[in-house]
Structures are given as C-alpha cells and as structure tokens.
Amino acid sequence: MNLKKLGVYAFIITGGLAILFPLYLTVITAFKTPEETRVSFLALPESFSFANFIQAIEMTNYVQGFMNSFMITGISIVFIIILGSSVSYSIARNQDKKFYRVMYYFFVSGLFVPFQVLMLPLIQQLSAIGMLNKWGLILLYITYSLFQSVFLFVAYFKSIPRELEDAALIDGCGVFRTFWHIIFPMLKPMTVTVAILNIIWIWNDFLMPLVVLNNSSDWTLPLMQYVFESQYSANYNLAFASYLMVLMPVIVVYLFLQRHIIGGVSDGAVK
C-alpha cells in the first residue's frame, strides 16, 4: 500500500469516527448511572442496566408516541403512493395537451414553497374546520408530498414504453384498470424511492406536528421528546436513554435496508 492510499484510509476513518462519536456517547451514557458518568464520560458502562430506558418509556409515554408516529407515517405513505403515481400517470401520458403541461408545472411549483410560508394562514384554516389533529396532519403530508412525487414519477414514466398500455386500452381495458394492473406494478423501483424519501421525512418531522397536533394523545415521537426535554435537566443519562429510544426504530430499519435506502435517496436526489 502506498502513501497516498494510506492517507485516504486515514481520512475516511477519521471522518467515520467523527460520525460515530456522538452516537457512541449516546449509547454508553444511556446505559450508565449519573455516578458512573461523573467518574468518566467516555468509559463503557460497568453493567448494561435498562433502568434508564424503563423510566424513559414511562415518562415520555413512548408506546403511544411510537404508535402515533407509526400510524401517521403508515397511512400517509399508502395515500402518497397511490395518489402520487395516479396523478403522475395522468400528467405524463397527456403531455401533448397544454392543460396537462400547465398542471405539471403547477404540481411541481410547490418544491420551491417551504412549509413555513404556508404555516400561519394554514393553521388558521385548519383550526376553522376543526382539523388540528392527526387527520389534518396526514392530509398535509399527502398534499405536500405530491410536489416531489409528481416530479419523480413523471420523470420515471418517460422510461416506460407505451405499447403495452396502448394495447390494453384498445382492448377496452379502461384508464383505471390499465393503470392499476399494468402501469402501477411497473413503477415499483420509483415507488420504493418515493416511499423511502417520505418515510424519512414524515417519521422525523417536527415542525408540522408541533403546529398541527393540538391534542397530546396525537403526539408523535419527536414532539413527545420536545415536550419532555425540559424535565431532563437534572438527569442526562435519562435524556440520552430517551433520545436513543426515539432513534432506535430508524437505526434498526437502517441496518437491514441500508442498501435500498441509500439507493432510493440517491435516485430521488439525482433526478
């Protein structure tokens, strides 16, 4: 191995350690008692005690937060995929008509509009119709996901040959059945990408749940964490245990689906 190669490895390993360090600190502190941390910050815990985790689960109402996050993410994703792909199908296959070309730009224009710009009037509007709850939040996720999913799906449609669906349409198979039985299965790679991008976004989102979810029984994991943060000032071992609990589902999924997630995100970004 030459010197240049050695330099590359040194660089990559240093960077890797910089990424791991905060996570290492999170994991070891979560298992320690305050006394152990006082003795040494960086040492491994003497014994792996789950006391901090049990206390954090009870204190932050973790189970309910998890269920809410899971439900909100899950329901949103199902509709995001169905709506995103069907709207895109309609737009992509009618690019010879001016109306649909305008529609494309209309749907994609939202990519430039941050949520904060809509936030204040939107909250008034939702409050007026009594939708400051998880159903209102789900509708917002579905709506705002369309900007990106239409952009991605329409681009993907260019690579799907029309012969097969033309044959189906001539045979009298309507637009809906053609879409559902022939087109939708062919979209699978892009469907996976769209699902992954939106799961990461919705699961981790903080600002929208903060302004939309009025009732504590609807709170998602990040929001629960935010609300309970002030109570950790005395016990940061408990704080770290609680942070780790919120990150845990994502870490587990990432370990198993890493390759798909990275592929999905890079496909989504490069398009």
Place this chain on the structure above:
Amino acid sequence: MNQNIYRSMSRGYFILLIPGLILLAFFYVYPLLNGVYLSLTSWDGVSRTKDFVGFSNYINIFSDSRFLNSLSFTFKYAIVSTILSNIIAISVAMALVSKIKFQNFFRGLYFFPAVLSMLIIGFIWKQIYFRFIPYLGEQLNIDVLQTNVLGNQDTVFWALVVVTVWQASAILIIIYMAGLQTIPQEVYESADIDGARGLKKFFTITLPLIVPSITICLILAMKQHLMVYDYIVAMTGGGPGFATESVTLLIYNLGFLNNRFGYGTAAALLLFLMIVIISFIQIYFLRKKEVQL
C-alpha cells in the same frame, strides 16, 4: 382509436387528477393566497377584524432590527454551512469512490446521519456542548471550551454549524458519489498521459464534470439551511438573546407568541421570495459551467 374510447379515456385521465387538484387547491393555493392577503393586514391572529394596512408590513420589516438580525444570521449560517458541507462531501465522496476496501460499509456509515431526526440530533449535540465539551476543555486547558459554547455569542454560531455539517454532509456525499461514478475511467487515463497531476487534475477534469451534482447539492443544501428550525429549537431556542433566531423561528414566534400574524406572514413571504431568487441564480450560473463529454 375509436372516438368513444378516446372520450372515455380523457375523462378517466382527468378523474385521476382530481383528488390531487382538490388537495392542492385547499392546502396549497388557498393558504398561499390567503397569506398574501393577511400580509397586507395588521391582524393579530385572534380578533375578528382584519385591518388592511397596504404594504406597510413590508416597509416596516426592513427597518426592524430583529428581522434584519435574523436575516443576517440565517444567511451567514446557510452560506457557511452550505460551503463547508459541500467541500467535506466532495472530499469524502472522492475518497470513497477511489478503490478502497469496505466501500459499502463506509458508504453506509457516512450516510447514516441523514436518516436521523434533526431535533434529536440537536438535543444530543446540546448535551455534548453542555457537558462533554467543557470537560474536554478542562482536560486540554482550552479556556473557550470550558464554558457552555451555546451560551456564548461568539461561539454559538460555530457550534450550530458543526452539527449542521455533521448531518447535512451525509446526503451530499451520496449525490457526489453518484456523480463521480459517471466519469469514465478513460478521461483520467488520457489526463495521466498528458501529465496532469493531483490538484490540477481535480480542477480541470473532475470538478467541471460533476457540475450537475454541484448544482443539485448547492440548491438542496442552501434551501435546507435557510429553513433551519429544528436545530435552533433543540439547541438554543434562538438565544443567547436573539443571536440565533433564524427567520423560520422568527415567523413562528411572530405568529404564535407575539400575536403579529400579518407581520409574520409578510416575513414568511419575503423568505419565500428570497429562496426562489437564490435557487434560480444558482441554476443559471451553474448551467453555464456545465461541460458535456
């Protein structure tokens, strides 16, 4: 195709579009237009009457030191974070695409921060700055680190930038890796024959060929950093004083805490305008620099 089939098809296509159109009309177009209207009023967000005040919110905002401070902090933070995260991402991506062992492992490790909650990452770093950094400062005898860096006007900016770069580089690395892998090996081989070396090779060959990736990464990073909210809420709450009150936090505070709804909406629309202008400037300048093989 037969006329009847054709007509029923165009009806079918249109029906597929309708649910999306309704959602966009209701949760996108209406609040946007309503926001434009509210920004022309002095509404507090609660009372029944909305007094029309014309453009005075937009005029007053440019002499409001809180808004100007917030704007200058947000831009400084976004520009510094964007530049640093892109430099780091290009360097790491180049190292990762060179023939190294465990490439997949390192790629997985470097991308990992991108899937984590920004709020939780902010909380974790806050604890690190609060407990671990002062401890490290004592061990190494560095005065600046011995106090809470988040409570200090001079250091809080860099404390936020470090966290941002730590997490934001992840997705940029993946995009740059994809861009670098499209450069054919022959281009480098012919450069070797011509005697191009090291940095010269980087600036004359690699960089021009990854301009499309640079465009994506700059726009993505800049937009994300101009909208910074989660880290600020998790780590500083906008403090010390108003030192780190980002524009998005200001919008939130004006609307929900200070009862200045109309004014907050005006600030939001100005931020929107800036993001659109910056994105187009970036696209315009980088398009020109694109090189086709």
